[in-house]
Amino acid sequence: MYHSKGRRVVELGVLAAHLQKGCKKCGAVLHLWDCIQERHYGLGSILYIKCTICSYISNIPIGKRHEKNIWDMNTKLGAGIANSGIGFSVLQMLFASLNIPGVAAGTVKKRDREAGKAIESVAQKSCNDALDEELKMNDGKVEIRVAADAGWQTRSSGRKYNSYSGHSVLIGDKSGKILRYDYRCRKCRLCENAKRKGIQPIDHDCRKNWDGSAKAMEPDMIVGMLKDLEKENIHPHELVMDDDSTAISRARKKCDQTITKFSDRNHLKKTFSNKLYDLQRVKKYQQLRGKTITHLKKCFSYVLAQHQKKPEELKKSLLCIIPHMYGDHLACPSWCKYKRNPANYIPRNLPYSRYLTCLELKKDLEAIIQTYAQQAEKLSDLGSTQACESFNHIVASKHPKNLYLSGSESTSFRIAAAVAQKNIGKSYIQELGQ
Known part of the structure; x- marks a missing residue:
């Protein structure tokens, strides 16, 4: 009899259904105490249970799988990491505290990438839905008022701007939801490692899209989002933001000279x-x-x-x-x-x-x-970017500023998770399985 160590994450319905089906050879009911071996696949595992009648060994999974034998619970783990804002080290300490077998770093990263792309899809859809809601609340008029602000993934003293990545959002005045978001990153770990070794980087989802300074990210992102709205024939004619003269100057130069800028009271x-x-x-x-x-x-x-x-x-x-x-x-x-x-x-x-x-x-x-x-x-006519500041707090909860994640796609995934939470609420995580 196999003596398992530690605890397991089990989908009871799946396990019970496979045990009820019985032995694949004689059909006899299987029992957990007849398990002779276990093979781990991240959080998931296969139980090898020996039939007491014919001695045939059946493979019994403890959870559901999808696509190429990918365990659902591992994918949910990837989504949970992005949603909760923890890193691999904290995850392993949590498993150790719960006496759950650890998951390999490679498995966590693969599932993080799988779940992250789903999160980005949900975030983008939530922005499109928010834009429709904003237009509806604005009586169908395409001239809208938006609030804009940016945030960075590294703490700043107000005099030092050296973050490797940054994000920015446009939030509708009527709906209070994010209509568009953007992201800039100056690093890619895989590209830099390949360059240092003098070889071609492997095929990967490179997120590096910026070579300038961290301070210059904000004007570029705001202009990019405004242009994206203009492509859909939406005209943000009023912009609420801080007193960043560079951003409004560039927005008027590259997008619309008639944009009216309103200062943020905070x-x-x-x-x-x-x-x-x-x-x-x-x-x-x-x-x-x-x-x-x-x-x-x-x-x-x-x-x-x-x-x-x-x-x-x-x-x-x-x-x-x-x-x-x-x-x-x-x-x-x-x-x-x-x-x-x-x-x-x-x-x-x-x-x-x-x-x-x-x-x-x-x-x-x-x-x-x-x-x-x-x-x-x-x-005498001030606006507010309080909704933007609220969003920045959500980002900080999912991407703590003491973590360096800008060398991979993780930062982008966590920003997308914050966008989805701002627009949909914490229940957005339930839409990932659809």
Whole structure:
């Protein structure tokens, strides 16, 4: 009698059906305790069960197979790796913890490629369905508003952009779903190994499609996606994005000169915050600390939110922020609490609940605010790339930035998995078996 070690992933219905069929020679019912040998194929395995009547040895699979003897559970494993965001090492540790026999790296990679192509098909179909939904919600008009943003697979400090790969998406304003996505990669491990050895690379699905810098990926991807929509007679005439002048300039030059660009409110607030921290780092103002900066950011956000579509009021309110911090409330708008109860008002959001007094600081803060007040027309009609940021978080969960996967197709597969999840939901994984 064969004594198996560890646990197994078993499709009970398949195993029970084969045992019920019985011996292939005499038809007698087979029993698991008569197993004399087992042969592993990744997660799947074949049980060799000896008949107690005629001694014939039957081959009993523990799961379903497809195509050229490929086990379904191994293909599902490949899909699970892309969906969960783990790598081969973590997978082996998981199997060891569950006392399940390990799967060879070659098997995992093959099934990752098989499942990945299915994921990419589902992702592309979800984008086409999202585009149809966007047009329907836009009353059939082909002039649509989209949000655009990019992300990279390596952590960036804001000054260093050296990622080997990056992705970008266009998200419809009405549907909130991804209409198109693109991907750039500067590496291919198989091509580089062949070049180093001075030989021809083997036939493979090379995903290297970029030789420029990581920073230059975003404008190229955005232009590529806009052109793809134009081929289908869809015209994104309004583009919401961060203040990347290169991207919008190239989009107008290569796609449509009439594209209107709208700033993203989240990037705008972040830029404002960075200017305040830069000022504090350079000038070392004692009154410009964390509490002061937080209050400035809050006031800035309130003004932007309350005066959309009202450029004149927005400009006046922006210019009131700094006087408000110094105790001058004559021109303050409705968000100022001093207006409600002047006698008992205390500036609790400022250090030590006291107004600012440094006049040099006041001059520098007014200079920063003045740059935004001069753009009141532009700032009075802001968009949002929050859906893009949400997508970037999904990508990071499926492709952690501490993993290097850009040398193969894995990065592309995981980005596609994130696209499918954003458009369909986590249930997209169920469509892979169809």
